[in-house]
Amino acid sequence: QVQLAxxxxxxxxxGGSLKLSCLGSGRTGDILTMAxxxxxxxxxxxxxxxxxxxxxxxxxxxxxxxxxxxxxDNAKNLLLLEMNNLQPEDTGVYYCAADRRQxxxxxxxxxxxxxxGTQVTVSS
Numbered sequence: 166q167v168q169l170a171x172x173x174x175x176x177x178x179x180g181g182s183l184k185l186s187c188l189g190s191g192r193t194g195d196i197l198t199m200a201x202x203x204x205x206x207x208x209x210x211x212x213x214x215x216x217x218x219x220x221x222x223x224x225x226x227x228x229x230x231x232x233x234x235x236x237x238d239n240a241k242n243l244l245l246l247e248m249n250n251l252q253p254e255d256t257g258v259y260y261c262a263a264d265r266r267q268x269x270x271x272x273x274x275x276x277x278x279x280x281x282g283t284q285v286t287v288s289s
Contacts, residue, residue, distance in 0.1 A: 174283030187244040187261030203257035212271035258282040
């Protein structure tokens, strides 16, 4: 089993920045893909960014490309998401996800492991 725990959410004004972290524990050696999703009430969980853990390849949703950066710290089992120029539409609960396969997927249904989420609120 793999456990994930997000941190770093908060309240920020439009144009500001936040950095999210996701700490993995358990059988993290099995993980090949990690990702960030976000969700607002009444809407489906939305893909934000993902990374192939061992190779480092990353991909983004069009809505965050150029503003968000996904990265990793292998030694600390940390997945990071640096978010710049935040806008009110970026508000939501941000979730860390992981899977034992090397995925090229924006679908939340393809990820096996999830953290509890961290709230990000961007005020206008």
